[in-house]
Amino acid sequence: MRGLDSPWGLRVTGLVGVAVVAAGAYGAGALPGRDPGAGLRGPGTPGATFWLGLAGWVIGLAILSGAWWRLGRHLGGVSSRWLLVTAALWALPLLIAPPLASRDVYSYACQGEIWRSGLDPYALGAADGGCLWAGAVPELWQHTPAPYGPVGVALSGVAAAVARAVGGPADNQLLAAVAVLRVVALIGGVLIAAYAGRLASAVGVSPVAARWLGLLSPLVAVHLVSGAHNDALTAGLTVAALAIAVPAAASGAANRATAMETPATALHGGTASRTGILGGVAHGGGVTVTAGGAPTSTNDGFERIREHSPHAPGVVTGGHDGASEGTTERRPRRMTRSDGGGAGLPVAAGALLGLAVGIKVTAIIALPFVILLVAGQRIQRGASPARTIALAAATVTVSGALVFTAASLATGLGLGWIGALSDTGSLVQWTSLPTGLGMAVGYLLRAIGQPGAVDTAVDVARVGGIAALAVIGIALCWRALQATLRLAPPTTDPAPAGGAAVTAPPPRTQLVDTANRVEDDRRTPGDPRYADPRAEAGQHRFDRTAGGTADLEPAATHRRTVVAACGWALVAAAFLLPVFYPWYALVPLAVLACATPPGRTRAALAATTIAVTALTLPNGLGIPVLTKLPGAILDVAIVGALIAYRLRNRRDDPAPAVDRR
Template identity: 35%
Template sequence: MGARAARYGGLVGATLLSVAGCLGGTLPDAPLGATPASIWRIPAGPATLTCWLVGTVLLVGAWWSLRGGAPSSRWAYVTAGLWALPLLVAPPLGSRDVYSYACQGWTYAHGVDPYAVGVAAAGCPWVDTVAPIWRDTPAPYGPVFVLLAALAVSLGGGLTGTVVLLRVIAVAGLLLAAFCLPGLARAVGVPTRRAAWLALASPLVGVHLIAGAHNDAVMLGLLLCGLLVAVRRPGRASALLIAGLLLGLAVAVKASAVVVVPFAALAAVHGRHTVRALLRDGGWLAGGLLAVLLVTSALSGLGFGWVGGLTHSGDSEQWTSPPTAVGFVVDYAGALVGRDPMAVPVVRAVALLLLAGVLVVLWWRTWQALRRSDDGGLPIEALRAPAALRAPAALRAPAVLRPRAAARGAALALAATVVLSPVFYPWYATWPLALLALTATRTTWFVLPAALAAFLALPDGTNLARSTKAPGALLMTALTLLLALRALRALRQSRRPQRPRVPR
């Protein structure tokens, strides 16, 4: 598909998705608990599902066709903006989370602690629009986002106005991310046209972050801005303090951003990577982050109750999370012999322990790679030797390799967090997507899952994973085992002594 066909094919796809939203999106009075079959039987059901499917195929196909990079940076930004226009005016799509945000903001604005009770117990007048599973669940988001949601409620004057303002906040987060991408791309030595295309034109961004108004957009904007400041001004106390403040705001929106902080501390080091330099430069960044968390928790009057709310984020069980899928399969196997292992909580706990280990290993390898670069080695070697040896001279310069190594470690940390978390929703794929677009040498391995995730939700928020529980769990478990075997094989090969490869 050529660039012109991709641009206008994607625009048609985005328009069809907007039409599907008007016909059967997550409108306040839309029925809850629908299935694809029940949607098909309503008067506008066939038109809704047809527009949604065709629109998703067109949008995903257009994005996929240029995964190697758009013709130019300007072209990528203009096209992503064109695709966003129909979705800006569409009803909420793919999820009812924006109504949860509205009720959590209403709860706080009316003097009730959203970390202590669910929105139903708080008496939110819009509780009927919230998905039933989240009506009795305390807010799992940080105090900064609760304050933003309360501000939207106060200024919105009603449900419609609140939803519009929450979408404005999400778009502001995306604009901040779009502003930071060129600087980050230059810092790590990749073309902005590729990074901007993969990070901003993704169907997940348009459908879930813009139309769905998910707070992940705000988290990503603050996260990329904090990384940019740390990468561009390493060793400068004032700049690193600002970087820490920005990263702290990202964590205070959604706690998942915290896995990036240790890698940002590595990017903040100026000169040789010694423990003393890490404590000195990383300390300023950590100080800014802690200051934000303490101040926002105190000013909101909520304290650190939001930490406890994180335990409820896994209340939903879906096979799209690999640990949950493995737990399902173990339970199915136990049922065949007349037992109920209740394996899902156990496998999820093991996965979280594994995630902690993976994050430590990723940080340590990045640290060792950066220390090797101090002696004239290639820091990317520790992460991917063949790519480093094939990289052009511009990418082998220390000024590029150091931020690139730290950014790649952060990207892999976010990817591991998404894969090993107890729950996965399609918009979670946007977390690592933004950083992998800046650091990965090959794109298919992370673009393909993001493209497939675009098909998991229907316009009214119906999650297809719920109606495909058994086959989906079996398929995800088989895929998880296959990838685990490949990872073990690659680990064994990496431990074997290799002959030095001399570039031509």
């Protein structure tokens, strides 16, 4: 069936939406000449062409967003290859249209031209450096130095060199530079496409669902494909570093587990039927898995879980001669190159992260999480956690630092970009949560006759935001560390002379319902007293992991905690630092797409992605500039809602269960 609500119909619908958006770019986009929407803030009124283009932007973006959202409910019927083809089709109209929603690509070209000319882009803005295309750069950034690392400036220099080699009128050269910068951004998209699947599989999330959220969203279409932001390549390199840090054996095991998932939906779960290669059968009512350590789910929505099964991989039985039964002993398996245990992969992960930091410094937030993923594979095999984490930290950090230093030396650029970062903070917009709170306080102070205190209020709020970011970052690192330490195999007491090793008895079989409650195993499957109301609708706990199969392998769950912590740390940095632009969400979205199973969180991420994409007009003017007071009030409401939600959850949290593993 290929109706409008089928995957094929939604592919065509999305393509129509993208085509309408691309057509609108010719009238209201970020054109290299005069801003077609200049009258929105200054004297005059935009012409009819701009309004037609703006209508195309609104209508096309709505069509694209609706098709993408609906496609998220049909991921069980498509493959990763099908999604990648869809992404390519949706990108084509934007690649032949003017840039949308930002003029940053012109700033990149000028920064590259200044560096190519032998001047310092960390000291000169586009106008100060005599850039041939300075007229296309927004007036706000005409005198702002480059805030990007040496790798980003060098790539912009390559684009400028190609443009000057093309020759001809300045406008033609600028188009050539934009084309090269779009190729650079597309390389970031290719890295996401290639490594998101590997990372998602390693942490028990469907690669199809990860690519849908991280590669096909309207945010990617507008700001990666059309806008060609540096954040695109930063996102690709960060995802690649995280994926390479995960052992290949983990990806393989999770791939086998992912084959067991019910591929119904990416957003809210559903039902399906599939026989997995582990021998389990997934169907509308539940899943039976016949592999060691995997759950057995009954048709009434409960799962029987036996942890540390004596038949699980990596567990051997035996007494003094290794032949008797009834005891278990976990022996660390020797690490091989196929497991990703060689030194090459940690070095590669550090090098990729060093390149990402060489584009945008905020990528350094991923460093502790890459280190923990690298260390986790050895800890899982019985290595000393402290020594392993220290060795991983040294390997990853040194390799990343060497790459960054080599890029700085090769380009002749130092650390001037650090000082340039402060210039970006001169813009005051409510999209940065602490900035919005400071604006709200400033408006209040102005109302009571203290207009001079407005800037102070914003500065104090921004300092508080950085402090909050530090606290959140430490908490997420601690959570990731605890998850990594849980990868360690259980310890066993030494075997007495001539006897079997003494081990703790395996945990009793438990029944875990869809609300994660731990109950006595005397429950009888099918007993109406314990019926799950969602069972009739075919929604079971296993079904809700259609985008991830953490229940199939505890190690994948712990790795997913590390990757998710990295993603949320990047989210915190995006919204708590002094300035936020929609394209800043590309990096955290790409990471979280690989670590978020279906459910309310994934649905909220998808909805937020659409909302963030709509924060800018097609000519690059940000809606927050036009809505300062309402936006500041919105930030106060958001913070209040978050505090209330946190307090309610803390009050309603039940007493901890004995064992929720």
